[in-house]
Amino acid sequence: MTPPRPKSPSERPIDARAFDLLSLTMALVLGLHSPHLPWWLGIALALILGWRWWQRRRQAGRVPRWLKLPLLVLLTLAVIVQYGNIFGREPGAALAVGLLILKLLETEAARDVRVGISFACFALMAALLFDQGLIATVVVALGLLPALATLRALEPGQLPTSLPRALLPGLALSAAALPLALLAFLLVPRLSSPLWGAPSQDQARTGLGDSMTPGNFTDLLTDDHPAMRVSFDGTPPPPDRRYFRAYVMWNFDGRSWRHLDPRYAPPRQPAPLEVASSIRYQISLQPTRRRVLPMLDVPLQAPAQATLQADREVMADKPVNDQLNYAARSALQYRLQPDLDERSRRLGLRLPADFNPRTHALAAQWRQRYGSDDAAIVQAALGLFHDGGFRYTLAPAPLGRNSVDDFLFDTHEGFCEHYSSAFTVLMRAAGIPARVVTGYQGGYWNKYGNYLLVRYSDAHAWSEVWLAGRGWVRVDPTGAVRPERVSLGAAAAAGDQLSWYRNDWLQGLRNRWDIVNRWWDQGVIGFDALRQRGLLTPFGIRDADTATLGVLLAISSVLFIAIGLAWALLRRQPRDPLRGALRELERKLARKGIARRPAEGPQHYLSRAARALPGQRDELASLMRSYLELRYAHDEPPTEPLRAFQHAVRDFRIVNVVK
Amino acid sequence: MRDLLQRLQRWAEHRLPALTRYRRPESLPIELHRRRIYIVPTGFGLGFSVLLLVMLVGALNYANNAALLLTCLLGAASAASMLVAFRSLDGLRLGHIRAGHAVAGQPLELTLAFDSRRPRNAIRVDLGDRTLAFALDGRASAQVKLALPTAQRGWQPLPRIRVWTSWPLGLFRAWSWLHPEQSVLVWPRAELAGPQPHAPADDARHMRLHRGDELAALRDYRAGDPQRHIAWKASARHEHLLVKDFEQPQSRPQWQLDWRRLGGLDNEARIARLARWLNEAQAQRGHYSLWLPGNEIPGGSGPLHYAHCMSALAQLP
Secondary structure, X not given: OOOOOOOOHHHOEOOHHHHHHHHHHHHHHHHHHHHHOOHHHHHHHHHHHHHHHHHHHHOOOOOOHHHHHHHHHHHHHHHHHHHOOOOOHXXXXXXXXXXXXXXXXXXXXXXXXXXXXXXXXXXXXXXXXXXXXXXXXXXXXXXXXXXXXXXXXXXXOOOOOOHHHHHHHHHHHHHHHHHHHHHHHHHOOOOOOOOOOOOOOOOOOOOOOOEEOOOOOHHHHOOOOEEEEEEEOOOOOOHHHOEEEEEEEEEEOOOOEEEOOOOOOOOOOOOOEEEEEEEEEEEEEOOOOXXXXXXXXXXXXXXXXXXXXXXXXXXXOOOOOOOEEEEEEEEEEEEEOOOOOHHHHHHHHOOOOOOOHHHHHHHHHHHHHHOXXXXXXXXXXXXXXXXXXXXXXXXXXXXXXXHHHHHHHHHOEEXXXXXXXXXXXXXXHOOOOEEEEEEEEOOEEEOOOOEEEEEHHHEEEEEEEEEXXXXXXXXXXXXXXXXXXXXXXXXXXXHHHOOHHHOHHHHHHHHHHHHHHHHHHHHHHOOOHHHHHOOOHHHOOOOOOHHHHHHHHHHHHHHHHHHHHHHHHOOOOOOOHHHHHHHHHHHHHHHOOOOOOOOOOHHHHHHHHHHHOHHXXXXXXXXXXXXXXXXXXXXXXXHHHHHHHHHHHHHOOOOOOOO | OHXXXXXXXXXXXXXXXXXXXXXXXXXXXXXXXHHXXXXXXXXXXXXXXXXXXXXXXXXXXXXXXHHHHHXXXXXXXXXXXXXXXXXXXXXXXXXXXXXXXXXXXXXXXXXXXXXXXXXXXXXXXXXXXXEEEEEEOOOOOEEEEEEEOOOOOEEEEOOOEXXXXXXXXXXXXXXXXXXXXXXXXXXXXXXXXXXXXXOOOOHHHHOOOOOOOOEXXXXXXXXXXXXXXXXXXXXXXXXXXXXXXXXXXXXXXXXXXXXXXXXXXXXXXXXXXXXXXXXHHHHOOOEEEEEEOOEEEEEEOOHHHHHHHHHHHHOOO
16 A cells, blocks of 8 residues: 655645635625625625634534535526526626635635635626726725735745734735836726627616606715716806706606607707807716716717707717716807797697696696796796795605696695706796706816816706797706705705715715815726827827837836846845944044044054043943954844943943043 | 656756756855746746736726726736745855764754844745745744655765745745755664674673662652562651662673674675664663774763764765
8 A cells, every 4th residue: 555645735724824814805805796796695605604714713624515516506596596697797796706705615725725816816806897986996906915915824834923914915015016017007008999798887877867757866866976077178157057968858748758869860950059158178977878978058069979969969979888088168158049940849839638737727827917928937937936835855745647737736845857847848838938958957166176076966957948039048947946956056955855974074075085086087997098099198109009008018017127126136234233333432432533543443443532531431441342342252242232332332421521 | 757757857957057057066054146046937826827817808808997907916916926935035044954863764854054134934945855844033043854865874965955935925936956065974774683792701790680689779658669669677767668779670781893703794784783783782771882994982882972883884885
C-alpha cells in the first residue's frame, strides 16, 4: 500500500479567519444585490449564509451532497418561477448571487475560496449594472476589501492580526493602485457600439408618461431622484418661468389625456413662433427610456438627432437609454401660433360626448355671462379654483366616471393633474381651444455648481389656451390654488404630506450633495466614447482614436510600473540613531563656537569641548564615555542605553558661566 | 513523466545556466536582491486575469463606467500585488544554517536563520517536496527547521533551497534559489545485529554490576515503596518512615573499539559495526575509546564524545 500523497496546499482545509472573511465578502455581495432580489430569496440566502458560517465554526467539513443538490435545484426553480427565465440582468444576478452563497456550502479548501472570491468580484461588478451612482460605486469598491483580505488570509505563515486590521492592507493596496486605475479608466478605449445584445438600461426611471390620468403622478411627485440638470448661458429665468415642456396633450377620452404620437401622425411643420427674447441652456437628462426631451418653455429648434413636432414637443430619434446631454435655445417671451389653423382648433376643442355634463353647463353659463371675452372666462375659471374651496393634496379622493364633474363640484381636492385637466375641459366646453402640457416646473438652483437640479418630484402639468392675438398662452391653474407650487416648488406645495426626510435641513443637505452627484454623473458615468475622443484636445490631439489611446495607455502604464518598481527596488538605509544623537550634541556645542573639525574623532572632539567648558566637564566626559561604549562595544547599540544617551543629549544645556 | 521532467530540468540547469538561473553555491550570509528574484503569475493569477478581461469587456459593452472603474481598480491592485510579492523577498537574508545530526537514511534537521529589517509575511521554503511557511516580524530572526533527506554517510553538500512567496493575493509567485556553500555531515548507519565487542581483559574490573542487593542509603518513605524495603529499626528513631534504597543494577562498559580488530570485513561493514557498538555504548552510558586509521579518540563518555566518534567514523574515506 502506498502512503497517501501529502495534500497540496490548495486542497488543505482553510482556517477560520479565511472562512470568516469569505463569509463577510459573500454577505456584502448579498447585501448589495438585495434591493433587486425578491425579498424571500434574499432572506433565504441570508439564512443559508448564516447557517453555514455557524456550522463551519463548530465543525469544519463540507455540507453533504444530499443537502446541496436540492438547494441548487430549488434556487434555479425559484429564479424561473420569479422571472420566467434565467437569462437577463435580474434573473442572472439572482442566480449568480444564489450560486455564490451555495458555493460557500462546499468551500473547504483554498482552491474553493479562490474560485468563490473571483466569482464574488464579478458579482460585485454586476451590482453596478443596477446602480452606478457614486455611493453605490464606493460601497462596491469597499466590498473589494474583504475579498482582498480573504485572498491574503489564504497564505500560510503570517503574523497574527485582528479581523478589522486584516482589511487595512487591502485598502492601502487599492489606494496605491488608484492612480493607475484612474489612468486606465481614462484611456481604455470605449466601444462606440456594444459588441453584443442591446444593453438593457432598466435603471432608467420612467419619469413622465406620455399619457396623463389625474391621480397617476402621485408616485412621481414623491420620487426625488434627479430627472435632469440644466445650466443656463447668462442669468437663469426666475422660478415662476421655469416651465420645462415635455408632452403636449390634446386627446382626452374622459379619463386620460394623451399626446399626439408622432408615429401615427403625419409630420407637420412646427407651429410658427414669434420670439421676443430667448435663452440658451444645456440639459443633462437622466435616462428615461422614452423619446421625449424636456425643453424650457417653447424651444426654437430641436437638438441634434431629435425632431421638433408640430406642437413643439421635441422627440429624440431613439429612446434615451443613457444619460443624454443636449444644448437648446428657447423663447421666454413669444407668441406661439398667433393664427390657429383649422386642424389645431378642432383638436383643441374636442371633448368626448356624454361626459361631465355639469362642467359643460358651467362653461355654457360663463360663455353666456362674458360673451366673447375669452380672457374673462379664463379668469373666471382661475377665480373658481382660487375661491371655490379647492385644496391641494397629493392624496385626493378617487374620482368617478365624470371625473371633472366629481372634482369640480364634489371632492374639491387634487394636485396639478386634476387642476390642469379640469381647467382644460372647462375651457374646451366654453369653446376656447385648450390643451394640457406636462413636464417639469421649478427645480433647485444649486448656486455652488450654477445649475438647476430638476427632480422627478418637480413633475407638473399645466394648461395652454389659445387666445386671439396672443396665440397659445400658458395658464397654470394649480398656481391659482397654491401659488407656492409655482414660486417655491413641489416640496413647498406639498407641505407636510411628504415623508419625514423631506424636511428642510435634510433637503438642503441633499440639494448641496447633488453637486457631487452631478460631477459623478457628468465626469464618470457620462464619460463616453465621444468625450474620450476629445480628451486629448488640450495636448494637441484633436481626435484620439483607439490606436492612439492604446499607445498612450501602454506608455503611461509602463511609466506607472516604473514608478512602482522604483518603490519596490528602493532600499532604505536604516537610520543610525546614535549618529543622529551625536549630531544633535555637535549642533549644541557649535552654537557656543566649539565646532567639530572635519578630521576630528569623537573622543578628541568631546575632550576638547570638555576643556572649553570646564563647568560641564563631568557631564561631557560622561556623554563621551557613553558614546564610545555604544559605538564600539557592540555591533548594534543596545536599546536601553541608547535611549538614555539620546535623553542625555536632549537634556544637555550649555550653562553660561559668568566670568 | 514527472521523473522525465525533473531530468530535463536538471539537464537544462546545467547546460543553460544563464537561462535557468542556475546559481553556483555561495557562502553565507545570502541576501536576496532584485537580480535573483523571479516572478511569474500563478495558475490562479492567470485565471483571475481572464476574469478581469471578462469584467472589462462586460463593462465596456454595457457602457457602464462605474463597473469599468471597479475593473480598473481591481486590475491595478492585482498588478501592484506583484510588486508587493517582489518586496516581500527583496532584502531577505539567510544568516546561517545550523545542521543537526542524523544517520544515513534518516532526515537531517537543518535550521535556517532568516532575518530582515522589516516585517514579512508568508515566506515559504521548499526543500525537496516539503514546504514550510514562516513570517518575520522585522526584529527577531526566524528559525526555519527543515528536514533534509540523507542517503549515505559522509559530507553531503546542501541542495538548492527555493524561497518563494505568493503573498499578498496569491496571484503572483516570486521565488529565488538559495544554494549555500555548506555541507552537512551524515553519520554512518549502524548494522542491525552482530557480535558484541571484545571485552578487554580488565573489563570485569570496570563493570560494576550491582544486582540490587547492596544497600546504598536510607531515604524518606514515598507512596508506593514496597513494604519489605522499609527500614523498621531505623524508622523507629525518626519521625518519618525510612526506606532502604538499593542502587539500580547497571552495567557501565568500558570498551576499546578498534578498527584493526575487525579484520575480514570490508570498510563499510566495519564502519557499520563500529557505529552499532558506539550506539550501544552510548545507550548504556558507557565509557569507550575509538581507534580509527589516522584518528585515535581516547576514552570518554557523553553525547559530545559520541558525536565526536560518530563524526570521525562518518569522515572515513
